[in-house]
Amino acid sequence: MFAGSFLRPDRRGSCPYKGALKIRTGIKLAPGPLPTYKADPREGFNLGPLGDALDLIEYKDVEPQEALQQALAATRERPEADPGLAAWTRFALDRYLENSTPDLRPVPYSWVLVTRLRRPDSRGAKRYEQCVWGRPYASADGRVRELCVPVVGELREPEREAAELIRQAERADLAAAAQVVARGEPHRLPDRFHWSDEAQPVWDVGKAAWRQPEEVRITEVSCLDGQRHQVLSESAEDVARRYAAYGLPGLTAAVSADTFVPGHDCADCKYISGCPALSRLDGVLGIEDRSRPRRTWSVTNGRSYVGRPDRDEGCPARERLRRLRLPDRENRALTPHVIRGHAVHTWIQQRHEAHPGIACLPDDAPDGRSSWSAGRWTVPREQADLGARMVAAHARYCPSKLSTVTEVVHERTLVVHDTAADVVVLAKTDMLYRDGRSWVYRETKTDARRDPPVEADCLRRRPQLALAVLLSTSSIMGEDVSAARVELEVLGPRGAQLTIIDPLDTEVRAEARQVVRSLTAEWHVDTTAPARPGPHCRACEMAVWCRSASSDATKG
Numbered sequence: 001m002f003a004g005s006f007l008r009p010d011r012r013g014s015c016p017y018k019g020a021l022k023i024r025t026g027i028k029l030a031p032g033p034l035p036t037y038k039a040d041p042r043e044g045f046n047l048g049p050l051g052d053a054l055d056l057i058e059y060k061d062v063e064p065q066e067a068l069q070q071a072l073a074a075t076r077e078r079p080e081a082d083p084g085l086a087a088w089t090r091f092a093l094d095r096y097l098e099n100s101t102p103d104l105r106p107v108p109y110s111w112v113l114v115t116r117l118r119r120p121d122s123r124g125a126k127r128y129e130q131c132v133w134g135r136p137y138a139s140a141d142g143r144v145r146e147l148c149v150p151v152v153g154e155l156r157e158p159e160r161e162a163a164e165l166i167r168q169a170e171r172a173d174l175a176a177a178a179q180v181v182a183r184g185e186p187h188r189l190p191d192r193f194h195w196s197d198e199a200q201p202v203w204d205v206g207k208a209a210w211r212q213p214e215e216v217r218i219t220e221v222s223c224l225d226g227q228r229h230q231v232l233s234e235s236a237e238d239v240a241r242r243y244a245a246y247g248l249p250g251l252t253a254a255v256s257a258d259t260f261v262p263g264h265d266c267a268d269c270k271y272i273s274g275c276p277a278l279s280r281l282d283g284v285l286g287i288e289d290r291s292r293p294r295r296t297w298s299v300t301n302g303r304s305y306v307g308r309p310d311r312d313e314g315c316p317a318r319e320r321l322r323r324l325r326l327p328d329r330e331n332r333a334l335t336p337h338v339i340r341g342h343a344v345h346t347w348i349q350q351r352h353e354a355h356p357g358i359a360c361l362p363d364d365a366p367d368g369r370s371s372w373s374a375g376r377w378t379v380p381r382e383q384a385d386l387g388a389r390m391v392a393a394h395a396r397y398c399p400s401k402l403s404t405v406t407e408v409v410h411e412r413t414l415v416v417h418d419t420a421a422d423v424v425v426l427a428k429t430d431m432l433y434r435d436g437r438s439w440v441y442r443e444t445k446t447d448a449r450r451d452p453p454v455e456a457d458c459l460r461r462r463p464q465l466a467l468a469v470l471l472s473t474s475s476i477m478g479e480d481v482s483a484a485r486v487e488l489e490v491l492g493p494r495g496a497q498l499t500i501i502d503p504l505d506t507e508v509r510a511e512a513r514q515v516v517r518s519l520t521a522e523w524h525v526d527t528t529a530p531a532r533p534g535p536h537c538r539a540c541e542m543a544v545w546c547r548s549a550s551s552d553a554t555k556g
Helices: 015-022 050-062 064-072 083-097 162-169 172-183 237-254 264-268 299-305 316-323 336-354 379-399 464-470 506-526 535-539
Strands: 112-115 127-131 137-139 144-151 185-188 215-222 228-235 295-297 372-374 377-379 405-409 413-418 423-428 432-436 438-446 487-493 495-501
Touching: 015 237, 050 064, 050 083, 064 083, 083 316, 112 172, 112 438, 127 172, 144 172, 162 413, 172 215, 172 228, 172 237, 185 299, 228 237, 264 295, 264 423, 295 299, 299 316, 299 464, 299 506, 336 372, 336 379, 336 405, 336 438, 372 379, 377 379, 379 487, 379 495, 423 464, 438 464, 464 487, 464 506
Parallel strands: 144 215, 295 423, 438 487
Antiparallel strands: 112 127, 112 185, 137 144, 215 228, 372 377, 405 432, 413 423, 432 438, 487 495
């Protein structure tokens, strides 16, 4: 069984081999030292309860409020939904039901495209099933089929550049989904506990449900503002041509994928114990407990849960709702200084990648007299000069100034499986560079103060550095760690500071372990993620969904 949504172009960092394993459900994996899968009983899909509520409304004529109550209630498979997730679901349901298509009816089954082979192919398969994720609708006579795809956030502007429209037309996931909508037949999908079972045809739905449609539509629906955008409207013949050109090659490549990419996908991957690309580092979190569901963890998760040093702002609910990727309805997270910081990082990265091995100069910075952009970040005019001076400040400590530096890498995510805690640890690096035979881990920060103080107690105040210390001497950083070091580069309006940390120093490593454990110990055992309201709620982008922070989290 394969859903073409796995081919989405925005699934950057996903693991191709895990996708192939999910498609080829008959593959049997050898047992490993750890369980292949430990499910978190809490809902991990931010649109899960919404789908359950819509099923009740559209297929069983249940009133919306009653449907919400049932969808959010505890079942044998999961506990009651988190209060924040419940608030989001109520809000999203209202937005989804706005502006619905009146001439189409909900389809209470799935479209499945079954391909049967006379002989087993090179993979040993004789049957392939393709399904599609979304909400199916059809006209009463079956001439029109539409797939509505709920989207958590805002939709991208329909008025895109020509190049973007071309990329949209060539999307393999869109082509694969359209083919299922056009050629799929009514089936019941197996539940998630028996996903390897075959889908079963549904015969008692009338002839119209089995006819091939004349028009196929795919529409994205924003659950944040109710906007709808039709991304495809074609005849079945045009869909078939699109599928042959883009969908089928993409599916073929996905089914045969043999590339391993460790990352977020590792948390619920059944191959985690035997994966040759995933590094193991026993005890990096300082926790000896494998009983909890396997999850990912990063310093960002730790900071969300615990808060910053010396500030009473820890909030488990904040970490939980961010993990669920609930939308930032008021754009609180992207403040001007956050945007400026991203732009500074991106400008330096693009400069390094465009001119490898050539040291940056102050004159390589953007012109700060007007707004400037780097990647997807645009610095407004009032921040432009400050951001440009921060970029220029990097020239003082650009690693390419060192003759021994042979490689510079930006934004690489280091992934290790802490088998003692059974947690997949992620560390997204600002910069890694190879000095001689050892790697150097550099964290780059921006500071708008004219004369930033020299960094003190930096492991505690910047716990990314503490995790970097623990990773820098492990096998994930290569065989030779004799010259490994961790660096903190602070870029300000009047220059740069560089703090060097020795990860081989026993006292430094002891402090690093203490810092990391302080961010993980309570989180690892927590099963409820309670909200801890306080002054920090005013700046929290999750407060809009948190009833502890707002008397009415769904107030429009």
